[in-house]
Amino acid sequence: MEHLLNPSVRHIQISGIRKFYNQVSHYPDAISFTLGLPDFPTPDHIKEAAKRAIDENHTVYSHNAGYLELRQAAAAFVEEKYGLNYNPENEVIITNGASEAIDISLRSILDEGSEVLLPGPVYPGYAPVIEMCKAQPVYIDTAKTGFKLTAELIREHLTPKTKCVILPYPSNPTGCVLNQAELEDIAAVLSEAELFVLSDEIYSELTYSHPHVSIASMEGMRERTIVINGLSKSHSMTGWRIGMLFAPKEISQHMLKVHQYNVTCASTISQMAALEALTTGKDDALPMKKEYSHRLSFVAKRLGEMGLHAETPGGAFYIFPDIKRFGLTSLEFATKLLESQQVAVVPGSAFSEYGEGFIRISYAASMEQLKAGLDRLETFIASLDS
Numbered sequence: 001m002e003h004l005l006n007p008s009v010r011h012i013q014i015s016g017i018r019k020f021y022n023q024v025s026h027y028p029d030a031i032s033f034t035l036g037l038p039d040f041p042t043p044d045h046i047k048e049a050a051k052r053a054i055d056e057n058h059t060v061y062s063h064n065a066g067y068l069e070l071r072q073a074a075a076a077f078v079e080e081k082y083g084l085n086y087n088p089e090n091e092v093i094i095t096n097g098a099s100e101a102i103d104i105s106l107r108s109i110l111d112e113g114s115e116v117l118l119p120g121p122v123y124p125g126y127a128p129v130i131e132m133c134k135a136q137p138v139y140i141d142t143a144k145t146g147f148k149l150t151a152e153l154i155r156e157h158l159t160p161k162t163k164c165v166i167l168p169y170p171s172n173p174t175g176c177v178l179n180q181a182e183l184e185d186i187a188a189v190l191s192e193a194e195l196f197v198l199s200d201e202i203y204s205e206l207t208y209s210h211p212h213v214s215i216a217s218m219e220g221m222r223e224r225t226i227v228i229n230g231l232s233k234s235h236s237m238t239g240w241r242i243g244m245l246f247a248p249k250e251i252s253q254h255m256l257k258v259h260q261y262n263v264t265c266a267s268t269i270s271q272m273a274a275l276e277a278l279t280t281g282k283d284d285a286l287p288m289k290k291e292y293s294h295r296l297s298f299v300a301k302r303l304g305e306m307g308l309h310a311e312t313p314g315g316a317f318y319i320f321p322d323i324k325r326f327g328l329t330s331l332e333f334a335t336k337l338l339e340s341q342q343v344a345v346v347p348g349s350a351f352s353e354y355g356e357g358f359i360r361i362s363y364a365a366s367m368e369q370l371k372a373g374l375d376r377l378e379t380f381i382a383s384l385d386s
Contacts (some may be wrong), residue, residue, distance in 0.1 A: 012128040019350070023338065030342040031373040033361045036172055036318070038236040040291075043284050046235065046273050053272035062268050064260045066094025070271050073278040074244045080282070082204065082214045084227065086246045093252060093259055094266045094274070095243035098202045098230040103129050104258040105226045105245065106164070109196050110135040114163035119149040120354030121320070123172045123200075127352075135163065141354050146311050147174040147320070151185035158189075164196045167215060170203040173351050173360040174320040175313020177207055183215045191220030196251075199227050202243075205234035205285035207315035208293050216246070223248050226255075233316075234285040235277045240270040292317050295363040295370060302374045303361075306381050317364040320348065324357035326384050334359055340383070341376035 002010070013019075021034050053059075065071060071088035078084040086092055095101040102125060110116070110133040118126055120139035127137040140153050154165060167186070170177045178186070190197060197215060204212040216225040230243035243266075247255065277284065299319055303310055308321040323333050330347035338344050346362075348355030363370060 008132045024344040027342050030344050031369050032344040034344045034346050039364050040236045042236050046276050049276035050273040053269050058268045058272050062265045067271050070275045077278045083217045090249040091252050093245040096263050096266050097241040098228050098243040101228045101243040101245040104255050107258050108255045115161040116164045118166040121351035139352050147176045151189045155189050166198045168200040170315025173318050175316045175318045177314035180213050187218035187221050197225040201229045203233050203316040206289050209314045242270050242274040299363045306378050319361050320358050337380050341380045343373045343376045
């Protein structure tokens with residue numbers, strides 16, 4: 001019966017990140033630098049809020065868009081942090097993680113034959129949704145621009161079929177960010193275009209060199225931009241599945257329909273925890289970010305000592321070193337490293353063909369793990385060079 005399934009579903013593949021993570025399960029003693037999972041526990045005051053929510057019987061459906069009080073807190077959060085202004089009544093949707101926000105956004109704006117521009121390498125969660133909409137992902141090679149999607153690159157790839165440009169910054173897998181001037185240049189290209197911008201800002205609270213800037217704050221961009229954020233990375237709440245979608249009401253009213261038929265509403269227990277996170281815990285990311293910055297300095301220094309070049313990340317908790325000099329594919333490199341040293345990294349090919357020749361290392365791990373894992377990586381590299 002498999003041949004009767006939707007071809008768009010049959011032909012997509014499980015994420016390369018997850019594929020390699022599943023291989024790691026066969027090495028129970030491996031040091032894993034694979035998943036984008038903060039290694040900090042969810043703050044206690046957020047967990048306590050969830051417990052209260054159960055005791056107070058917040059166990060039935062909320063409004064499809066989420067509790068109004070939470071939407072108000074979400075709107076206040078992005079206004080205070082990033083200067084964005086959204087009406088919580090009709091321009092904010094609370095979703096089941098940022099992943100669902102991506103899904104309902106793309107399903108709402110794409111039609112058959114549409115093209116979506118996105119940087120390569122890039123998080124692998126966009127293309128399958130685009131393809132299930134019978135649209136076409138158009139990857140743009142960013143290797144020569146420090147892994148940044150630039151105004152010039154976008155201009156070169158715009159066609160009459162371009163329906164959306166995805167800006168996933170800070171970036172997974174590279175950690176690169178776009179600054180104010182770079183975003184202004186992009187806005188100048190896109191502000192007059194008949195297309196949407198999907199700005200995935202899930203790592204917005206984890207930037208090191210300068211505060212996060214959203215393209216939705218640029219002149220002429222708010223009306224065409226869908227902003228996606230969430231609490232998984234900023235508040236170490238990956239399992240709570242709370243995302244936040246911000247868009248002008250002319251757009252969000254239609255995305256709400258897709259969300260409604262998809263999930264009805266986000267978990268109400270998680271919503272009450274999210275309310276605590278966005279109010280009392282609005283700065284919970286700061287101590288985590290300080291620790292990530294410390295780890296980044298250590299990891300970048302060690303990689304440099306090994307002769308592994310990597311663009312210096314400006315955010316998130318990933319670094320993307322170049323391994324092309326060893327003459328191995330990224331999958332071969334990662335597999336041999338796992339088998340010989342029991343250290344797990346993600347092959348760059350998991351992030352499109354433009355990630356080939358690189359590996360992704362997540363430094364959302366303890367310093368003890370980082371020291372031990374990088375020692376093993378150094379031993380492995382020495383064996384390749386000998």
